[in-house]
Amino acid sequence: MRGEWATIRIGVAVSPLESNSGDGYIVRDYGGQTLIVVADGLGHGLRAFEAVDTLRKLIELAPVMPLPDLLLWCHKQMRQTRGAAVAALLLDRAGRTVTYSGIGNIAFWHIITRVGVITSKRMVSGILGYREVAPTAITFSYVEGDRLLLHTDGVQGNLRAHLEIWHHPPERTALDVIDLFSTGQDDALALVVRLGRGDPQVLEQVCTAKPTE
Ligand SMILES: [Mn+2]
Numbered sequence: 001m002r003g004e005w006a007t008i009r010i011g012v013a014v015s016p017l018e019s020n021s022g023d024g025y026i027v028r029d030y031g032g033q034t035l036i037v038v039a040d041g042l043g044h045g046l047r048a049f050e051a052v053d054t055l056r057k058l059i060e061l062a063p064v065m066p067l068p069d070l071l072l073w074c075h076k077q078m079r080q081t082r083g084a085a086v087a088a089l090l091l092d093r094a095g096r097t098v099t100y101s102g103i104g105n106i107a108f109w110h111i112i113t114r115v116g117v118i119t120s121k122r123m124v125s126g127i128l129g130y131r132e133v134a135p136t137a138i139t140f141s142y143v144e145g146d147r148l149l150l151h152t153d154g155v156q157g158n159l160r161a162h163l164e165i166w167h168h169p170p171e172r173t174a175l176d177v178i179d180l181f182s183t184g185q186d187d188a189l190a191l192v193v194r195l196g197r198g199d200p201q202v203l204e205q206v207c208t209a210k211p212t213e
Pocket residue numbers: 040043152153154186187
């Protein structure tokens with residue numbers, strides 16, 4: 001399809017347990033580089049929301065710096081909050097690379113759609129804003145059309161069991177991930193990226209939480 005990879009297309013589906021979601025995301029574009037952050041405030045409800053909201057404000061005003069430095073800079077200023085699990089990605093369109101860094105339990109997957117390979121990437125343990133953290137950064141290459149998935153721990157299950165969802169537009173895949181895998185016992189957020197050449201475009205959808213079985 002012509003122009004298929006014209007944009008970095010980002011689909012987000014959020015399923016909050018309460019009126020304020022303790023799971024959140026931030027996308028910032030620097031022209032050629034795109035920063036994507038997903039965060040899960042400890043627990044859920046208002047105080048979890050406040051931790052992620054503090055992080056959002058920090059990321060929005062942060063100067064450009066390497067991802068581990070950015071996370072440490074936020075960490076120091078989040079000590080009065082409950083803390084959050086955080087994953088940060090920096091997409092470089094010219095070099096076709098993804099650099100990632102994270103603290104705590106945010107899952108990160110790279111899906112090479114054309115061959116159906118799904119790789120999980122590990123984050124360093126800890127909680128941003130609490131005790132000591134030691135973020136590191138890892139870089140890998142991508143091909144346009146590959147997908148990335150970030151999700152919080154309100155999503156659990158075998159993502160490799162449903163390969164068909166990776167061929168959908170990212171906003172649809174994000175909804176599929178929530179429908180198939182949200183636990184219904186925590187806030188849940190799935191952010192899917194279809195890698196491309198142009199400026200990022202974000203499509204967000206809020207879903208109602210599943211009733212707990
Ligand atoms: Mn959670």
